[in-house]
Amino acid sequence: MSAKNVIEDLKQRKLLKQVTNEEKVLDAQNKKKSVYCGFDPTADSLHVGHLIQLLNLKRFSKFGFNPIAIIGGATAMIGDPSFKSQERILLDIKVVNENIKGILLQIKKLIPEVSILNNADWLNKITLIDFLRDIGKHFNLANLLAKDNISSRIEKGLSITEFSYTMLQAYDFSHLYKNYDCMVQIGGSDQWGNITSGTDYISSLYGSANSKACGLTINLLTKKDGVKFGKTESGTIWLDKNKTSEYEFYQFFLNQDDQDCETLLNYLTLLPVEEIKSILESHTKEPHKRIAQKKLSEEMTKFVHGEEGYQKALEISTAFFSGDLASLNKEHLLSLFQTFDIIKVESGLNILDFLIKTQIVSSNREGRELLRDKAISISFMNDFTQDFVIDENSLLVDSFLLVKKGKKKYFVVELVS
Template sequence: MNLLEDLQWRGIIYQQTDEAGMKELLEKESVSLYCGADPTADSLHIGHLLPFLTLKRFQNHGHRPVVLVGGATGQIGDPSGKKEERQLQTPEQVQYNVEAISKQLEKLYDAKGDNEAVMVNNLDWIGKIDMISFLRDYGKHIGVNYMLAKDTIASRLETGISYTEFTYTILQAMDFNHLYKEYNCKVQIGGSDQWGNITTGLELIRKMNDGETKAFGMTIPLVTKADGTKFGKTEGGSIWLDAEKTSPYEFYQFWINTTDADVIKYLKFFTFLDRETIEGLEKAVEEEPHLRAAQKALAEEMTRMIHGEAALEQAQRITAALFSGDLKSLSSAEIRQGFKDVPTHQVGGDDSLNLVEVLVNAKISPSKRQAREDVTNGAVYINGERVTDLQFELEGTVRLDDEFTIIRRGKKKYFMIQYA
């Protein structure tokens, strides 16, 4: 199966500007192609991943990826999908974000060989252009009527759009034209919301290069969930690539909790498992859904790709310990990671540390009578160890790092006690 056939099977191709021409180009030569991201935050989240993983698929087939982080366009703001103006960030914040995101993206691509990935920042060329040159050399080639026909602009006309965001599509077109000339970059790929920007780039390339050039654009579908809710979001917010924002354990849990209705689609979209393997996992979902083999494979592949083998093993270790209720094998850092979102109760230096008192004050048990019954009946665990002593005090080694203790009531209800 060639590259385009594989992309079609995975459902990754949404739109192409010239399907036959693209097929002919990829069969004839190794090409450079690019995908870009604006540094609107200091980390990407999983909603950004699919275009960049698609770029890696091209690299795996011998093509050269050009990865653009928009230090210039990030200071402007893409109106795509927005109902109102973005809050502009300072140049210093944008630069900080550029550096952070670039490090995340570099890890995705092979660093050696003839098709080694190239990392670029569009501030390096857009930042050198003065206003007169922008208007004369670029603005002259893109008509206002042409821009007004773009969905990203037309959808904002009623609510209002600034000249700043109005010009965004020209800036992105300048990127494509620059990369075409400097890196012989003939293809741009992006999310489905980037179609208007991609086609503007092709228009600028055609007009600034005597109309003899042949470049192409391809978009990737919006990732959706079967139940209609937004992909990549949880009650706690976005699933970030930055381990400080979303821990490897949380990242792993997000993927392993994928529904049966979505898991095969996500395996096709996000992993590099081959067709035979994925079809085998699809059969497993149909015949043995309770084993969740597909979800485990998805979680393993994604966590290993983004955070590495050691972080994957840690996430699996935390998962196994929490499932069994045995926390003894975990470090305090791993326990903290695994229980990040459980109900928390803080005790001060003057508070009683008697277990029964803490159970009531933290609302773990509804009354002292119930708390005593819970303890004597063996329903209370401290850091995974059953405690049946009514005089037990939360002191000494049960205070992990002298900062917290994990209390479990029953089989599944966990609570964190934090010490002020």
């Protein structure tokens, strides 16, 4: 049965962690108020760890809220200490501004209906004295020190700089409450302390009986082995296709474990709960077909990269696993190459030296045997003499060539002068 309100929907999906006041959230929904979530620009792209909050802004929008995304142009200069083991490295203002450009475009593309604001527009106007007199006086030190996100860092060391972060975020909420009719703040479970700082601050400004401010947190998305979602051996999975190709993004979701699919479909898609249950039932009957993973990877790739990106990922996947890479165009090949560790080697080597230097083979003997059996192909050619020279004539795309060893092992090599 479809949820009648956002709280019910979050509970059905097992998303809801904590909420300050359910009635206030529902009242805000009924009155079509605004909801916000913050994104600090600590990199020039968002990653899959941000998807849950992006989808939640869209989820709230479906229930009548006006979504607001705050880019932390000011707070990124401070760094949120919440549950971090050590202090963040402070970012340069030029780096922050460059990061903002990339993130702003991503959010607008993914959630066209969202209003995007930069908290530097108001926080940078506040002087230190004004902050201490007009804002700091509303915060009780004992209450702040009791918050888990702050107390967890006290023993390891917490600077005044980082300590001030929760007050700055609270001021953000009050600014939106006053100027943008924003009654609800959402965030990950690590944001509970910061969110309640905001609701407490607004209550102190307007009185507890009058304040409509409320907030909620979402359960942390972890895999069955307890590892934080989005962390892989090869590194971060970015939303920028130039950092993580559409194919690699698609494969990341396609390769999720069966036991994680229910959570991921509920947390990261807007599919109705009933449809998710139906998908999981079909998957259970024929797990070898990977129905759940295919639907998950389709939904996520379409959300981030659109229909065109999804089709591109499908075409590359089909060609790669069928061994028909020759059917791919230049753009698709370069996208596929992004997923490989690129081996660099100088041009002009004979084929045996080339195979040894790139560590594609371990000995001249192995190389000679593979060449004799035509088990080495370079840029889709496999008929070589031992004195064949690897140079610009061997290139497949730009400065790259593709080496296939045996039936399934591929290597991408870049020739350098």
